[in-house]
Amino acid sequence: MTATTAETHPSPTGHPQRWLILGVICLAQLTVLLDNTVLSVAIPSLTRELDASTADIQWMINAYSLVQSGLLLTAGSAADRYGRKKMLVAGLALFGVGSLAAGLAQSANQLIAARAGMGIGGALLMTTTLAVVVQIFDDTERVKAIGLWSTVNSLGFAAGPLIGGIMLDHFWWGAIFLINIPVAAIGLFAVVALVPESKASYFRGTASGSPVQGDRPDLLGALLSTVGMTAVVYAIISGPEHGWTSLHVLAPATAGVLVLGVFVLWELRIPYPMLDMHFFRNQRFIGAVAGAILVAFGMGGSLFLLTQHLQFVLGYGPLDAGLRTAPLALTVIALNLTGVGARLLPRLGTPGTIAAGMTLVSAGLAAIAVLGGDGYGGMLLGLVVMGAGVALSMPAMANAIMSAIPPEKAGVGAGVNGTLAEFGNGLGVAVLGAVLNSRFTALVPAVAGAASLPTALAAAGDAGEQERISDAFASGLQTSQLVGAVAVLLGGLLAAMLLRRAEQADSPKAAA
Numbered sequence: 001m002t003a004t005t006a007e008t009h010p011s012p013t014g015h016p017q018r019w020l021i022l023g024v025i026c027l028a029q030l031t032v033l034l035d036n037t038v039l040s041v042a043i044p045s046l047t048r049e050l051d052a053s054t055a056d057i058q059w060m061i062n063a064y065s066l067v068q069s070g071l072l073l074t075a076g077s078a079a080d081r082y083g084r085k086k087m088l089v090a091g092l093a094l095f096g097v098g099s100l101a102a103g104l105a106q107s108a109n110q111l112i113a114a115r116a117g118m119g120i121g122g123a124l125l126m127t128t129t130l131a132v133v134v135q136i137f138d139d140t141e142r143v144k145a146i147g148l149w150s151t152v153n154s155l156g157f158a159a160g161p162l163i164g165g166i167m168l169d170h171f172w173w174g175a176i177f178l179i180n181i182p183v184a185a186i187g188l189f190a191v192v193a194l195v196p197e198s199k200a201s202y203f204r205g206t207a208s209g210s211p212v213q214g215d216r217p218d219l220l221g222a223l224l225s226t227v228g229m230t231a232v233v234y235a236i237i238s239g240p241e242h243g244w245t246s247l248h249v250l251a252p253a254t255a256g257v258l259v260l261g262v263f264v265l266w267e268l269r270i271p272y273p274m275l276d277m278h279f280f281r282n283q284r285f286i287g288a289v290a291g292a293i294l295v296a297f298g299m300g301g302s303l304f305l306l307t308q309h310l311q312f313v314l315g316y317g318p319l320d321a322g323l324r325t326a327p328l329a330l331t332v333i334a335l336n337l338t339g340v341g342a343r344l345l346p347r348l349g350t351p352g353t354i355a356a357g358m359t360l361v362s363a364g365l366a367a368i369a370v371l372g373g374d375g376y377g378g379m380l381l382g383l384v385v386m387g388a389g390v391a392l393s394m395p396a397m398a399n400a401i402m403s404a405i406p407p408e409k410a411g412v413g414a415g416v417n418g419t420l421a422e423f424g425n426g427l428g429v430a431v432l433g434a435v436l437n438s439r440f441t442a443l444v445p446a447v448a449g450a451a452s453l454p455t456a457l458a459a460a461g462d463a464g465e466q467e468r469i470s471d472a473f474a475s476g477l478q479t480s481q482l483v484g485a486v487a488v489l490l491g492g493l494l495a496a497m498l499l500r501r502a503e504q505a506d507s508p509k510a511a512a
Helices: 018-041 043-049 054-082 084-103 108-136 139-170 180-194 219-242 247-269 277-281 283-313 318-324 326-337 340-371 376-403 407-443 453-459 463-511
Strands: 003-007 200-204
Touching: 018 084, 018 108, 018 139, 018 180, 043 054, 054 084, 054 108, 054 219, 054 407, 084 108, 084 180, 084 407, 108 139, 108 376, 108 407, 139 326, 139 340, 139 376, 219 247, 219 407, 247 277, 277 283, 283 318, 283 340, 283 376, 283 407, 283 463, 318 326, 318 376, 326 340, 326 376, 340 376, 340 463, 376 407, 376 463, 407 463
Parallel strands: none
Antiparallel strands: 003 200
C-alpha cells in the first residue's frame, strides 16, 4: 500500500482576502494575549475580594499557562487533521465560555478552574492562527504576515497593564474577563464568514484501488506529549517557590523528561506520527528551533529580571514598572508594522537576519545591565535595542520553522513554535533567576533562604545593612542580565551557522 497526502492550498498569489483574514486572526490572538497581562494588574483585587492566598493567585496565573503549554502540540495536530477553521472556531468559543465563567466566579477555586478551561481555548488559538497565516499567504508575503502576527504578541504585552488599570479603576475585577466575550464573539463571526477551511487529507490505497481514510489519530502520542510537557512546565513554574533542587520540582521534571522520551520513541515507531521526528534531521529546522528557544530564553528571563529591577532597585510601583517596559513592545510593533524585517530578510538572508536580530537583543540586555542601574534612561536605551532585535529575529525564525515543515503539518509546526516559546520563557526565568539568587547570596550570605528582596530588607538590622543588601541585589541582577546577553548572542550565532549550512546544502539540490 502507498500513502499520499492532499492539502488544501491557497492560490499561487495567496488568498484574495488574506489581509482581512489576517486582521481577524490577529484579533483572536490578541484576545488570548491581553488576558494574561491584564491578570497581573488585578492581583490585589483578587486577593481582597476572593480572599485568595498567595498559592491561589499563583494557580490563577499558572493554571492557564500549564494547560495551554501542555496541549499545544496536540491542538496543532488536531487542527491539521480535523480542520484549522473548525479548531479556530472551537478555540474562540471555549475561550469565550471560560472568560464568562471566570468573570462570574465566586471563589478562588472556581476562577482557577475557569482559567484552566481558557487554557484549552488558548492552545487551539495559538496553533491555528499561525497555521492559517501559512496557508493563506504565499512565500513572497509570508514573512511580512508572520511579522504582523508576532506583533500582536508585543501589543498584548504592552497594552495589557494599561487596559487592566483602566478597567479596574471603573469596574470590579470580573470585568477584565467579561471584556473578552464581545471580542471573542466578533472574532467568531468573522472567522465563520471569512476564514477558509484547510486541513491535511491522508489516503492510502487498498487492494481494490479505492481510497480509504488513513492516518489514524495518534492518541497515545497526544497523551504522552500533553503529560510530558505539563509535567516539565509545572516543574519550571514551581522552581522559584520551592527551590530548584527540591523534590517538588525534581519529581515532575524527571517524570516529564521520561514521558517525553517515551513520546519520542513512540513517534519514531509508528507510521503516522503526530510529530515527525525526522524534522530534527533538517538543519534548517534545528537552527530555527535553537534560535527560537534562546530568543524566548532571553526575553522571558530578561522581563522577569526587569520587573524586579524597576520595582526593587529603581523604586517604581507594579503598574508603573509594567508601563516602563512598554518601549520594548512598542519598538517591535513599530518595526513590524512598517515591514522593516520583511524588507531586510531578502537582503540579509534568514541566517543573517537572525544573527543581526539576536545580536541586537544581546546588546540590549548588556545595555540594561551596564547602564540601567542608576536610572531609567539607560534601561530605556536597552529596551529599544532589544525591541529592534526581536522585530528582526522572531518573524524570521517562525518563518524558518514553518518553512521546514510540510504544509500539511502547519498546525503541528505552529504547536512546535508555541511550545518552544513556552519552554524558552520558563527556562530563561529558571536559569537567570538562579544566577541572580546565587550572586545575591554570595555577596550577602546572611540573606540565604530569604524569599525575596523585601523579606531580606525587612530582616535587616539598620539602614547600612539595607543599603548593602540592595546593592548586592542590583549586582546580582547585572550579572544575570549579562549571562542572558551572552547566551542570546551565542544562540544567535549558532542558529545562523546551522541555517547557513542548511542553505549551502540545499543549493546543489536546487541547481540539480
